[in-house]
Amino acid sequence: MTEPAGIDEKTTQEERRPTALEQMGGVSGLIYSSVPIAVFIVCNALFGLQAGIWSALGSAVVILVVRLVRKEPVQPAISGLFGVAIAAFIAYRTGSAKGFFLFGIWTSLVYGSVFVLSILVRWPLVGVIWNAVNGTGTDWRRDKPSRLGYDLATLALAAVFAARFVVQRWLYDSDHTGWLAFAKIAMGYPLYALALLVVVWAVRRSDKRLKTLREARAAEEADTEAALRLKYDRRPNEA
Structure with a gap:
């Protein structure tokens, strides 16, 4: 009697689809998405543009590693890293913080x-x-x-x-x-x-x-x- 119930429960869990919030990275994704930007602004103000660029890239990589270690969805982190990399390249080429x-x-x-x-x-x-x-x-x-x-x-x-x-x-x-x-x-x-x-x-x-x-x-x-x-x-x- 308990076996079918267990199978049904397992099937329900397998068929459960992630919510829209989970697909965007969950509540943590709301925080993670703002970290590289904040890091860039602070480091740029304190140490200059080059430091801001490398710090933003470093923070994006750290976020990706943290998500991998915690077995969280990595797609938002990969997309974020890609976006930060392009933003950093533009800031480097323009020589201006706003280029980020x-x-x-x-x-x-x-x-x-x-x-x-x-x-x-x-x-x-x-x-x-x-x-x-x-x-x-x-x-x-x-x-x-x-x-x-x-x-x-x-x-x-x-x-x-x-x-x-x-x-x-x-x-x-x-x-x-x-x-x-x-x-x-x-x-x-x-x-x-x-x-x-x-x-x-x-x-x-x-x-x-x-x-x-x-x-x-x-x-x-x-x-x-x-x-x-x-x-x-x-x-x-x-x-």
Whole structure:
């Protein structure tokens, strides 16, 4: 009696998917993402640009090692290390501390433009990505309320990228490096969390609608099949 329960429990654990927060690195990821930026600003102010660059790179590597040792998801750390490496290279080439933030500024513009474009071509990226990952096909595009929800979710993410670009670009042009670092941290995960609320709403709304539509379609097909079977079953009796 206990064996099936154990198997069911194991199956449930294996089928459990990580939450969106876990995929972004969990609560620790919110902290880790800001460490290289803070280290860069402090070391640059105290010891100069070169020290700031190498310290930021070193902190990103340490974060990756810590995640490996603690067996935490390493994808956010690898992405973070890659981003810090590019930012550090740009700062080194420009010879300016604010160059450390230039890659992120223009990346926000590119991402925001792609998200807006996906809405204009009627393939909102949130819907495309979510349903592709879950293998649920493209039924959501034929349901107008579902597509509208995904449009709003995609627009919310586009607004996040647009806000980051506008604010950080202004701070960059104004040479407010300290505030630029603050804006990069404050407009990172906190803004994503707000947009994620819209994403979760759109996903749940669409999944619920599609499930209802599939059940209604299945019931209609079952009724049609039953009616046809009854019709053919009556023919011999009528003859």
